[in-house]
Amino acid sequence: MIKGLLLDFYGTVVEDDDTIMQAxxxxxxxxxxxxxxxxxxxxAWTREYxxxxxxxxFRTLRHCAMRSLATVMAEVGCAGDPATLCAAQFRxxxxxxxxxxxxxxxxxxxxxxxxxxxxxxxxLDTAMAHHGLAFAAVVTSEDVRAYKPDRAMFARALxxxxxxxxxxxxxxxxxxxxxxxAHASGIPAVWINHRGQxxxxxxxxxxxxxxxxxxxxxIA
Numbered sequence: 001m002i003k004g005l006l007l008d009f010y011g012t013v014v015e016d017d018d019t020i021m022q023a024x025x026x027x028x029x030x031x032x033x034x035x036x037x038x039x040x041x042x043x044a045w046t047r048e049y050x051x052x053x054x055x056x057x058f059r060t061l062r063h064c065a066m067r068s069l070a071t072v073m074a075e076v077g078c079a080g081d082p083a084t085l086c087a088a089q090f091r092x093x094x095x096x097x098x099x100x101x102x103x104x105x106x107x108x109x110x111x112x113x114x115x116x117x118x119x120x121x122x123x124l125d126t127a128m129a130h131h132g133l134a135f136a137a138v139v140t141s142e143d144v145r146a147y148k149p150d151r152a153m154f155a156r157a158l159x160x161x162x163x164x165x166x167x168x169x170x171x172x173x174x175x176x177x178x179x180x181x182a183h184a185s186g187i188p189a190v191w192i193n194h195r196g197q198x199x200x201x202x203x204x205x206x207x208x209x210x211x212x213x214x215x216x217x218x219i220a
Contacts, residue, residue: 001167002111002167002168002169002218002219003111003112003161003163003167003168004111004112004113004114004136004161004163004167004168005109005111005112005113005114005168005169005170005171005215005219006113006114006115006116006154006157006158006161006168006169006170006171006182006187007113007114007115007116007135007170007171007172007212008115008116008117008148008170008171008172008173008174008177008178008192009115009116009117009119009124009127010093010096010117010119011099011172011173011174011192011194012099012171012172012173012178012192012212013098013099013102013115013133013212014096014097014098014099014102014127014131015096015097015098015099016096016173017089017092017093017096020088020089020092021042021045021089022038022042023088024069024085024086024088024089025038025039025041025042025045026038027085028041028069028072028073028076028078028085029041029076031078031079031080032076032077032078033076033077033078034076034077036076040076041072041076044072044075044076045068045069045072048067048068048069048071048072049064049065049068051068052064052067052068053118053147054147058145058146060120060142061118061119061120061123061141061142062086062090062120062123065086065089065090066082066083066086067082069082069085069086070082090123093119093123093124093126093127094123094126094127094130095126095127095130096127098131099194099211099212100211101210101211101212101213101214102211102212104212104213105211105212105213105215105216106133106212108216109215109216109219111219112135112136112137112161113135113136113137114135114136114137114138114139114157114160114161115128115135115137115138115139116139116148116153116154116157116170116172117138117139117140117141118140118141118147118148118153118177119140119141119142120140120141120142121140121142121143124138124140125138136160136161137157137160137161139153139156139157139160141153143156144156147177148172148174148177148178148181149176149177149178149180149181149182149184150181151181151184151185153181154170154181154182154185154187155185157170158185158187165185165186165187166186168187168188169187169188169189169190169206169215169218169219170182170187170188170189170190171189171190171192171212171215172189172190172191172192173191173192173193173194173195175191175200175203178191179191179203179204179205180204183204188206189204189205189206190205190206190207190208190209190214190215190218191203191205191207191208191209192209192210192211192212193208193209193210194210194211206218
């Protein structure tokens with residue numbers, strides 16, 4: 001019996017920042033000294049971000065975003081201030097649009113929810129206030145000083161709800177951070193597949209849904 005839920009936030013409860021990141025990548029590619037595509041910039045930015053976030057010293061998400069973008073800008077010869085380019089992304093984190101189905105789901109769910117998000121606490125608090133959202137508990141990467149898929153994130157969430165791994169579902173859109181992160185902690189994972197991707201063979205998902213309304217029957 002499911003007694004609680006762990007929910008990713010960006011890409012699950014609200015829309016992710018893909019469009020903003022693509023616009024930033026377009027700007028970097030356009031201003032680069034070398035001929036590069038948006039896709040190249042996005043791939044390099046993602047790779048550098050993951051390296052910074054996985055480093056031995058914890059850094060806030062804002063720092064990870066700016067530092068990784070600065071590295072990519074230097075590599076392609078793009079002059080400018082990464083903080084200025086990232087400003088739109090930071091604003092977005094504080095007022096992202098709600099994902100389809102979120103309001104309907106939240107109006108019907110009866111089990112306690114802990115949000116588990118790789119974000120800085122102030123940005124998440126502002127985004128929740130923007131939409132008038134409240135949850136039983138909230139765990140951010142800044143609180144734990146770690147990022148998903150680190151088990152510490154999931155352990156903190158379980159402790160916050162006072163539930164065991166077999167009593168909850170973790171729901172998120174990231175295959176690496178959410179699905180494999182939860183699985184490594186013994187928590188069944190539900191994948192939010194809002195991009196219409198093919199599910200890789202052997203992926204440890206308890207269920208695949210497109211938005212949170214798909215959870216209603218799973219936890220009834």
